Amino acid sequence: MSLSTASSDAYLAVDIGGTKISVGVVNTARTVVYESRISTPTTQVWESLAKQVSGALAWTSANNVRLLACGVGCGGPMRVDEGVVSPLHIPEWRDFSLVSEMQELVGLDVVLENDAKALVLAEHWSRREKNMNTVPSIMMSVLVSTGVGAGIIADEKLLMGRTGNAGHIGHVIVQENGNKCACGARGCLEAHISGPAIERAIGAPASKANIQTRVAAGMLLGQAIASVAATMDLTDVTVGGSVALGFGDEFFQAAQISARKHAGLSFLKDLTISPVADRSLAPLVGAAALAKYSIEHASCL
């Protein structure tokens, strides 16, 4: 689907989620000028994705758009340095060489990262565009969807950690002897508020959760954010992902109340939790932001 016409430089953006796969073209002004979205197939995933990408490439050449690089956001686990993914919700892909396949298809530099890191890059790009003065020295975006993760940007750099796994807020323990988590522990945030965790708890899709469930999930998120905020000395937290955005105001209000309650230190008094700027288009803007970031920080990813 073409959203508008453009004649300029742009990034090819790919978001591979548990429920949908999006391919887009995002221009340097952060506008999604082309978008194609399909439900994540259960078989022949690469073939479907390649078809979508070919459609995007055809659109860019017809509209005289020059692609600068390709960013790919994907659910984990993955080995970023090898360009290999094994997303939990795409059983067909185990140690799938996504980056080399994609490079061959598009003939561009391809940058792969998890979707939470892409999310914080999208947020950072949005802030920078609006006003450089509103970009904090450290900020975090949390993704609450099929999984729960976070990306952190400190001093203009994406925090990677020793093995590239920094940001796994989904495994902060929020409940003693709580739900069993895929990581082996009990009571992890992800085991309580991810889409599948909510579905297990209520026996229906997360989108059907009642207000009590949404508030309880928000409270747990706020609790985890308070711990990370104290650890990292950060007060600016944005949250995206289908579960969080679908849960809406009650969820965000509960998260904010809970975070403030659990964050008593004076340097955290302004701790603020708000929805991400780009809402439904954030995954694509995030994937484009990955491509942009890789060009600006050639040696960091």
Ligand SMILES: [Zn+2]
């Ligand atoms: Zn866990």
